[in-house]
Amino acid sequence: MKTNPWLDIPYSDYENHMDDPKVGQLKVLSAMTRDMLNKYKPRSLFLLGCSTGNGLEHIDCRYTKRVYCVDINKSYLQVLEQRFNSSIENLYLIHLDIQNQCLPSVKTDLIFGSLILEYVDIKHAINNIIPAVTANTTLIFILQKTVNTGFVTKTKYQSLESLSSISREVDEKELENELNFYNISLVHRTETVLNPTKKFVTLTYQAEN
Numbered sequence: 001m002k003t004n005p006w007l008d009i010p011y012s013d014y015e016n017h018m019d020d021p022k023v024g025q026l027k028v029l030s031a032m033t034r035d036m037l038n039k040y041k042p043r044s045l046f047l048l049g050c051s052t053g054n055g056l057e058h059i060d061c062r063y064t065k066r067v068y069c070v071d072i073n074k075s076y077l078q079v080l081e082q083r084f085n086s087s088i089e090n091l092y093l094i095h096l097d098i099q100n101q102c103l104p105s106v107k108t109d110l111i112f113g114s115l116i117l118e119y120v121d122i123k124h125a126i127n128n129i130i131p132a133v134t135a136n137t138t139l140i141f142i143l144q145k146t147v148n149t150g151f152v153t154k155t156k157y158q159s160l161e162s163l164s165s166i167s168r169e170v171d172e173k174e175l176e177n178e179l180n181f182y183n184i185s186l187v188h189r190t191e192t193v194l195n196p197t198k199k200f201v202t203l204t205y206q207a208e209n
C-alpha cells in the first residue's frame with residue numbers, strides 16, 4: 001500500500017515552503033487562526049492537520065483550557081510539542097489519519113482545520129470528525145481556491161511536489177452535503193484573496209439544535 005506523501009515531507013521543508021515569498025501562506029494562516037481564536041475564545045479546541053502548530057502562538061490560556069492537535073505526521077507533532085508544551089496548559093497530541101480513523105469522542109467548542117480537507121476523502125473525513133461534534137460545536141474549515149495555477153506552488157523544496165498526487169480543491173457543495181447529513185449547517189462564508197491566482201475560503205458550520 002502507498003504511504004501518505006505527507007509522511008515523507010520534513011517539517012523544515014514544509015515550513016520553508018509555506019513561508020516562501022512565492023507561497024506566503026504561513027503568516028496569513030497564523031493571523032487567520034489568531035482572529036478565529038479572538039472571535040470564538042474557545043474553552044477547548046481541536047486543531048486538525050495542525051502540522052508544527054502554526055497559529056498556536058495565539059492561544060490565550062485564560063480562555064482556552066484544552067487544545068487537541070491532530071496530524072498524520074508524528075514528527076510534526078513532536079516539533080509542536082517542543083514548541084508549545086510549556087506555554088499551553090493542556091496540550092494533547094493526537095497522531096491519526098483523519099481519513100481512516102475517528103477523532104476521540106472528546107467534546108470541544110471548536111473544531112478548526114486549515115488546508116487539510118484538500119488531502120483527504122471528504123466523506124470519510126467528515127464521518128471521522130463527527131464523534132467529536134456536539135450541539136455546541138462550531139466547525140471552521142479554511143480551503144484554498146486557485147485560478148489557472150497548480151494547487152501546490154513550486155518552490156525549491158521539492159519534497160512538497162509529491163503532494164500533487166493526493167491534493168485537489170474541495171467541492172464546497174460536497175462538503176456542505178456531507179455535513180448537512182449530520183444536521184450541521186453553513187452559517188458563514190468569507191474569502192481572503194492572497195494574490196491573483198489564489199484565495200482562501202473560510203467556512204463556518206454549526207450543529208443544529
Ligand SMILES: C[S@@+](CC[C@H](N)C(=O)[O-])C[C@H]1O[C@@H](n2cnc3c(N)ncnc32)[C@H](O)[C@@H]1O
Nearest residue numbers: 006029049051054071072073097098099114115
Ligand atoms: C497544508 S498543511 C496544514 C497547514 C496548517 N494547518 C497551517 O495553518 O499552517 C496540512 C497538514 O495536514 C496533515 N494531514 C494531511 N493529511 C492528513 C490526514 N489524513 N490525517 C491527519 N492529518 C493530515 C499534514 O501532515 C499537514 O501537517
